[in-house]
Amino acid sequence: MDPLAPLRTVGGRLASPAEALAQAIAERVVGLVVGALDLNALLAEIDLNALLAEIDLNAVLAEVDLGQVLDRIDVNQVLDQVQLDSLLARIDLNSVMDRVDVNRLLATVDLNRLLSTVDVTALIGRVDVDQVLQQVDVNEVIGKVDLDAVIDRVDMNAVVQRIDLEALVEQTDLGSIIAKSSGGMASDLVDAVRSRTVGVDESIARWVARLRRRPYPGPPGPPAGLRAAS
Amino acid sequence: MTARTGEVRPFEPPPAARESLQGRYAGFASRFAAFAVDLVVLTAIFLLVLAAINFAASVLTGNSVHFNRANTWVVVAYAVWAFIYFAHFWGLNGKTPGGGLFGVQVVTNDGDDVSGRRAIGRTLAFPLSFLILCLGFLGILLGDQRRALHDVIAGTTVIYCWDARAARLRMLSRPRYSTPHAPPESHSLPGSPSQADPPR
Numbered sequence: 001m002d003p004l005a006p007l008r009t010v011g012g013r014l015a016s017p018a019e020a021l022a023q024a025i026a027e028r029v030v031g032l033v034v035g036a037l038d039l040n041a042l043l044a045e046i047d048l049n050a051l052l053a054e055i056d057l058n059a060v061l062a063e064v065d066l067g068q069v070l071d072r073i074d075v076n077q078v079l080d081q082v083q084l085d086s087l088l089a090r091i092d093l094n095s096v097m098d099r100v101d102v103n104r105l106l107a108t109v110d111l112n113r114l115l116s117t118v119d120v121t122a123l124i125g126r127v128d129v130d131q132v133l134q135q136v137d138v139n140e141v142i143g144k145v146d147l148d149a150v151i152d153r154v155d156m157n158a159v160v161q162r163i164d165l166e167a168l169v170e171q172t173d174l175g176s177i178i179a180k181s182s183g184g185m186a187s188d189l190v191d192a193v194r195s196r197t198v199g200v201d202e203s204i205a206r207w208v209a210r211l212r213r214r215p216y217p218g219p220p221g222p223p224a225g226l227r228a229a230s
Numbered sequence: 231m232t233a234r235t236g237e238v239r240p241f242e243p244p245p246a247a248r249e250s251l252q253g254r255y256a257g258f259a260s261r262f263a264a265f266a267v268d269l270v271v272l273t274a275i276f277l278l279v280l281a282a283i284n285f286a287a288s289v290l291t292g293n294s295v296h297f298n299r300a301n302t303w304v305v306v307a308y309a310v311w312a313f314i315y316f317a318h319f320w321g322l323n324g325k326t327p328g329g330g331l332f333g334v335q336v337v338t339n340d341g342d343d344v345s346g347r348r349a350i351g352r353t354l355a356f357p358l359s360f361l362i363l364c365l366g367f368l369g370i371l372l373g374d375q376r377r378a379l380h381d382v383i384a385g386t387t388v389i390y391c392w393d394a395r396a397a398r399l400r401m402l403s404r405p406r407y408s409t410p411h412a413p414p415e416s417h418s419l420p421g422s423p424s425q426a427d428p429p430r
Binding site for chain 1: 251253255256257258259260331332333337338341342371374376387390392394395397399400402403
């Protein structure tokens with residue numbers, strides 16, 4: 001039989017009460033000490049700036065898993081509590097913008113990608129065009145336009161080709177103007193004779209083309225020199 | 231073609247006149263008609279000159295001079311006069327009176343004005359197209375550039391020199407085309423019956 005066994009048994013029985021007693025004593029002592037200390041006075045004695053200077057914040061932050069921290073933060077809730085208006089009111093945006101190199105900033109922006117995400121139609125729908133136009137000095141804008149350059153880029157022949165001249169002559173006063181400015185009966189007679197003869201020309205040409213079993217696209221020509229001149 | 235009101239309907243321009251024919255190669259009918267008019271004009275002038283000579287001779291000598299086609303001098307004079315007539319007008323601006331009436335003009339192959347020398351060459355070559363049984367004119371019907379034999383020899387061609395589209399617009403601008411009782415049929419399709427009806 002182990003001679004120390006009775007002692008171990010007694011020790012086991014006394015361990016729990018002793019631990020509880022020790023904890024109670026410690027709490028009491030700490031309470032007494034803290035109560036005796038003036039923490040504010042104590043903190044006032046500490047040079048926090050010197051203390052912070054001693055701390056290697058970068059090393060501390062390097063140890064922190066910011067991702068995990070941010071995951072635990074409800075950003076929306078935080079932002080809800082922030083009064084952006086008052087915050088922005090305290091910021092001198094002009095001075096901030098003065099320090100920003102906008103060109104350099106824009107150079108890093110993929111504008112095409114940015115614009116592809118913009119619903120231009122909806123954006124334009126929100127614009128009051130009338131109000132915008134009221135602020136525009138149209139005369140000044142037109143004054144800046146090089147009309148000659150614009151006209152040079154316009155294919156006037158194509159524009160004229162799109163005009164139904166026959167309808168224009170028949171349905172407007174242009175017809176009477178032409179009638180007054182052009183010749184009389186003799187001119188009409190010459191036009192009629194020429195037109196009739198051209199009609200016969202075309203009939204003969206079509207007839208010959210049919211005999212030769214060839215398509216007839218219309219009167220041939222003009223000669224190369226006239227084509228170049230026109 | 232008569233309108234419902236009984237009004238005589240003016241001539242309808244052919245479909246080809248919807249575009250300006252200016253510069254395009256002239257067809258057979260226009261060239262033949264121009265030549266026929268020239269023939270009438272130069273013959274009329276020649277007969278007038280002969281009549282004037284006859285009148286002057288009768289006044290001066292008291293005897294009238296009778297010209298007829300059997301007279302060699304008359305034939306030679308007529309040929310010379312025809313040569314001068316055509317060479318002069320073709321060399322002047324490429325247009326004889328007949329050509330001017332039907333809107334055709336003689337130009338070089340490149341479309342330039344005909345020089346006096348080229349006009350003389352064309353006039354001299356012109357009879358050849360007749361002398362080979364008029365086969366010299368086949369090129370007008372069959373050729374891409376509508377050139378007759380004398381055109382090929384002289385290096386010329388004949389083009390329309392009038393703006394058919396402008397003429398068409400002038401016609402359409404006449405009041406008779408815009409009267410409600412006689413509506414214009416200028417917009418009728420090519421080959422429609424109205425275009426084949428001759429004016430009365």
